[in-house]
Every structure is written in structure tokens, then in C-alpha cells.
Amino acid sequence: MSHREKTISPTERLNQFPQNCKRIVVLGAPRVGKTSILTRYLRDGFVEEYNPTSEDFLRKLFRIRGETYQIDILDASRERDFPAKRRLSILTGDIFLLVFSLDDRSSFEEVCALRAEILAAKSKLTKSPAPEPCAQQPVPVVLCANKVDLPEPERRITKAEVLRALGDDCAYFETSAKDSTNLEKVFETLAKLGGLPMETGPSQHRKVSLRSYQAMRTERAAWNGRRVAGRDDPCGTLYPLARRPSFTTDLRQVTGPLTARKGGKGLEKCHIQ
Numbered sequence: 001m002s003h004r005e006k007t008i009s010p011t012e013r014l015n016q017f018p019q020n021c022k023r024i025v026v027l028g029a030p031r032v033g034k035t036s037i038l039t040r041y042l043r044d045g046f047v048e049e050y051n052p053t054s055e056d057f058l059r060k061l062f063r064i065r066g067e068t069y070q071i072d073i074l075d076a077s078r079e080r081d082f083p084a085k086r087r088l089s090i091l092t093g094d095i096f097l098l099v100f101s102l103d104d105r106s107s108f109e110e111v112c113a114l115r116a117e118i119l120a121a122k123s124k125l126t127k128s129p130a131p132e133p134c135a136q137q138p139v140p141v142v143l144c145a146n147k148v149d150l151p152e153p154e155r156r157i158t159k160a161e162v163l164r165a166l167g168d169d170c171a172y173f174e175t176s177a178k179d180s181t182n183l184e185k186v187f188e189t190l191a192k193l194g195g196l197p198m199e200t201g202p203s204q205h206r207k208v209s210l211r212s213y214q215a216m217r218t219e220r221a222a223w224n225g226r227r228v229a230g231r232d233d234p235c236g237t238l239y240p241l242a243r244r245p246s247f248t249t250d251l252r253q254v255t256g257p258l259t260a261r262k263g264g265k266g267l268e269k270c271h272i273q
Contacts, residue, residue, distance in 0.1 A: 022194055023072045025093035027086075027114050029107035033146035034075060034099045036177035041187055041202055042073070042238060059242035061213060064199045064234045068217075071200060074244065088247060090121045091254045095140040095194035097186075101147050102174070105156045108145075112165055115141060125254070140193035142171045144186060149176040199234035206235040213237040 028034050042060055056078060062069040074093070079086040090096075096118055100107035122139045145162065162172055171189050175182045187201040199205050208216070213235065245253075 020067065020196075021070045021072070022094045022196060023074060023092060024095045024097060024190065024194070025089050026073065026075045026077070026097045026099065027111070028077065028099035029080075029101075029104065029110045030077065032099050032101040032104065032107050033144075033175075033177045034077060034097075037097075037099060037144060037146065037175070037183065037186075038073060038075065040177055040180060040183050043202075043207075057242060057244035059239040060200075060236055061239050062197075062200055062205065062234065062236040063213065063216060064197045064205070066232065069196065069200065071196070072242070085247070087117075087121060088250050088254065090118050091125055092250045093118075095142075095190055097142050097144065097190065099144045099146055100157075102145050103147055103150055103154045103156055108157045108162070111143060115143070115166065138193075140190070142186060142189050142193065143173070145172070145174045146177060148174040148181055149178050197234075200236070204234060206233055208235045208237050210237050210239065 026034050026038065038058070042058060056075045058073045058075075060071050060073070062071070074089055076086055076089040079089060098111040098114055100111045118141060119139055143162075143166065145157065145159075159172075159174065163170070166172065171193065173182045173186050173189070175186060177183065184201065184203060188198060190196070191198050191200050216235065
């Protein structure tokens with residue numbers, strides 16, 4: 001052959017879009033336990049010390065029943081003082097995890113405002129002239145009232161208050177990142193509402209290294225899709241080279257479909273500011 005075929009490196013191959021991609025956006029006040037919950041979700045561990053979030057974008061890759069899944073997790077906490085950035089994060093999110101602390105009433109008031117902002121932004125983004133039977137689907141939002149392990153006298157919000165403010169039908173859990181109380185239910189609900197397999201939950205798959213994950217994918221291709229005992233068990237790995245797409249890329253993701261549908265007038269439907 002006179003031309004060369006491009007060789008794709010293992011890193012490039014992993015970085016190609018898998019069959020199913022979802023972005024979970026995590027929001028809430030500082031010091032409510034968001035990082036600890038994410039540590040449980042991604043690594044099944046717990047960090048006692050509080051450190052302000054330094055990594056705001058994480059990615060986990062899964063191989064489940066012969067399909068690949070990519071879950072991007074954006075901790076948008078550092079966007080509290082930047083409404084335009086926060087709104088863009090909301091518009092590009094698929095699933096939302098809102099966290100407040102049971103010993104901090106202001107953190108609960110913050111997630112109430114965030115939930116309203118999410119529902120309003122998504123409603124405007126998906127607004128279309130479609131008939132009522134084709135109305136938009138509910139936005140996948142899960143609320144965590146964290147630190148349920150604290151003594152009762154330290155609690156500042158009751159469950160009745162939460163349900164009164166948010167409605168009986170909201171996906172609400174009282175959790176403890178420290179001892180894992182109800183976290184499995186939270187992760188199951190995130191998967192169910194977001195259209196993900198239950199095997200994405202931390203207790204439902206094998207944790208493997210990036211190298212092992214890549215080797216399994218390569219071997220699977222060599223088997224031409226044949227099932228091999230033990231090799232087809234659900235597995236997942238953290239992707240350490242993940243970087244958040246640029247704001248330009250995210251903005252294009254939001255405005256692109258609307259621009260195509262409305263002849264360049266998409267921004268009229270979903271203002272970022």
C-alpha cells in the first residue's frame with residue numbers, strides 16, 4: 001500500500017468517545033461533604049481531613065455487558081461566584097447531585113435555589129413546539145442531606161422541612177459519607193434517573209487499573225466479541241488524564257443543536273448569563 005494507516009495509541013483509543021457518555025454535575029456549599037461522597041463513588045474510600053476541592057473534573061470508564069460507558073463528574077463548587085459559568089455547567093449536565101449538610105441551614109437554602117435554577121435552565125433549553133405528549137422528561141436531580149451521623153442536637157434541618165420545600169416526589173436521601181449510610185441508594189438512583197446501568201455503582205463492578213482496562217478492551221476486540229468467562233464481568237477504571245472541555249466547547253455543545261434547529265437563533269432560547 002502506498003499510504004500509511006494512522007496508528008492510534010492506547011491513550012488516544014481510550015480518549016475516543018465510548019458508546020454512552022453522561023456528565024454528572026455536583027453542586028453545593030463548601031464543607032458539606034461533596035468530595036467525600038465522590039471519593040466513595042469513584043474509589044470507594046473516605047477522606048477524613050477537609051481540603052478545598054482541587055480536582056473539579058473526573059472521569060470514570062466502564063465496560064458493562066459488552067458496552068463501554070464514560071461518566072464525567074464535574075464538581076462545580078468553585079463556580080458559586082460565577083453565575084455564567086455555573087449556568088453553562090448546568091446546561092451541559094445530564095445528571096445532578098446536590099449536597100447540603102444537616103448541620104448547616106444555609107447550605108440547604110443554597111441547594112433549594114440551585115435546584116430551582118437547574119429546572120428553569122433545563123426547561124428553557126429543551127423548550128420546543130412539540131405537542132404536550134412529547135413534553136420534556138424530568139431532570140435527573142438527586143439531593144443528599146449529608147452528615148446524618150452527627151448527633152441529633154447538631155441537626156438544623158428536619159426531613160419534614162426538606163420534603164415541604166422540595167416536594168414528596170424528589171429523590172432525597174439522608175447520607176453519611178463517613179460511614180456510607182444510604183450512599184448505595186444514592187448511586188443506584190443516580191444510575192436509574194440518568195439511564196445508566198446499575199453496575200456503575202461502586203459495589204457493582206471490579207475496580208481495575210487503566211492498563212488492565214485497556215488490555216481487556218484490546219483482547220475483547222481480538223475475540224471478535226465472543227464472551228469469555230470472567231472477562232466479561234462489569235469493570236471500571238479512573239481515567240487520570242481527563243481534562244474538562246473548554247468553555248468554548250461546552251458552549252458549542254449547548255448552542256449547536258439549537259442553532260441548527262432555529263437557523264442561528266439558539267442563544268435566544270438559552271442565555272448563559
